[in-house]
Amino acid sequence: MEILNGKAVAKNLNERTAKRVATLKERGITPGIAVIYVGDDPASAIYTRNKDKMALRLGMNSQLMHLPATATQEEVMAVLQEYNQDPMIHGILIQSPLPKHLDEHALVQAIRPDKDVDGFHSMNVGRLYNNEPGNYPVSCTPRGIMTMLDHYGIELAGKRVVIMGRSILVGRPLQALLINRDATVTMVHRHTKDPEAFTRQADILIVGIGQPQAVTSELVKPGAIVIDVGIHRTEKGKLIGDVDYDSVKEVAGMLTPVPGGVGPMTIASLMAQTVDLAEWSIRDDQ
Numbered sequence: 001m002e003i004l005n006g007k008a009v010a011k012n013l014n015e016r017t018a019k020r021v022a023t024l025k026e027r028g029i030t031p032g033i034a035v036i037y038v039g040d041d042p043a044s045a046i047y048t049r050n051k052d053k054m055a056l057r058l059g060m061n062s063q064l065m066h067l068p069a070t071a072t073q074e075e076v077m078a079v080l081q082e083y084n085q086d087p088m089i090h091g092i093l094i095q096s097p098l099p100k101h102l103d104e105h106a107l108v109q110a111i112r113p114d115k116d117v118d119g120f121h122s123m124n125v126g127r128l129y130n131n132e133p134g135n136y137p138v139s140c141t142p143r144g145i146m147t148m149l150d151h152y153g154i155e156l157a158g159k160r161v162v163i164m165g166r167s168i169l170v171g172r173p174l175q176a177l178l179i180n181r182d183a184t185v186t187m188v189h190r191h192t193k194d195p196e197a198f199t200r201q202a203d204i205l206i207v208g209i210g211q212p213q214a215v216t217s218e219l220v221k222p223g224a225i226v227i228d229v230g231i232h233r234t235e236k237g238k239l240i241g242d243v244d245y246d247s248v249k250e251v252a253g254m255l256t257p258v259p260g261g262v263g264p265m266t267i268a269s270l271m272a273q274t275v276d277l278a279e280w281s282i283r284d285d286q
């Protein structure tokens with residue numbers, strides 16, 4: 001069993017991103033990202049801080065806007081509109097989850113599509129779904145997974161890929177990215193009858209269901225490549241995924257760990273995509 005070392009691939013990607021940032025700075029442009037974080041979800045507190053630190057480490061501008069849980073839709077919208085107009089900001093991200101009284105969909109759709117660093121705006125989702133040519137942002141976790149698969153030289157054309165979980169953040173954009181690369185993609189979700197009948201056929205099994213250690217070796221074809229998108233913290237503070245690592249490592253051919261797998265690739269992809277948006281913005285000006 002080979003470990004797919006997301007941490008190492010992310011480090012490599014971050015080094016390339018830092019060089020691209022330096023090149024842009026020579027031309028007088030510093031890529032900038034703005035993260036809007038509302039309320040005090042403890043996991044979001046860690047992720048937003050990590051994004052801020054990484055952006056600064058790569059030489060980028062980073063603005064972390066923390067609003068209280070009582071912030072109104074109009075207040076969040078006003079902050080968003082300022083970033084939409086701020087020439088220093090190339091990527092805007094609204095950290096999920098938002099407090100329940102806020103309309104997340106309306107906020108995401110109000111982000112300028114050319115600053116939509118998460119790739120969640122319907123215009124960018126539509127471009128991806130239709131496999132349109134040209135440059136546009138895509139969801140960072142799926143993008144990171146594709147980068148990791150490519151890094152390890154994993155062939156996708158004609159492969160049977162099964163995705164567990166149909167979320168907007170992970171499952172759906174991954175489905176589009178993989179179809180666009182000529183894979184045969186099956187979606188398995190909470191209403192699927194006899195899910196193992198599908199997962200046991202998978203050459204590549206990608207799991208993003210938000211359930212700790214739910215996938216055990218019985219669901220996995222011997223030799224399969226298994227990608228674990230889940231992240232959960234146990235009572236003792238240990239990080240675990242949606243895959244039962246100790247069980248699945250006995251049958252899988254390749255497997256991502258948690259931590260050190262998909263998580264670091266997500267952050268690295270977010271940084272790379274902020275630089276993409278900065279580069280595309282100058283091309284648009286000319």
Ligand SMILES: Nc1nc(=O)c2c([nH]1)NC[C@@H]1CN(c3ccc(C(=O)N[C@@H](CCC(=O)O)C(=O)O)cc3)C=[N+]21
Binds near residue numbers: 046260
């Ligand atoms: N608008 C939005 N965009 C997101 O991309 C987004 C979001 N909202 N909400 C929450 C999820 C979750 N997410 C992670 C990012 C990095 C790690 C990460 O770095 N994980 C490390 C461990 C980090 C730790 O020690 O806690 C690892 O797996 O090795 C995990 C999870 C991005 N998300």
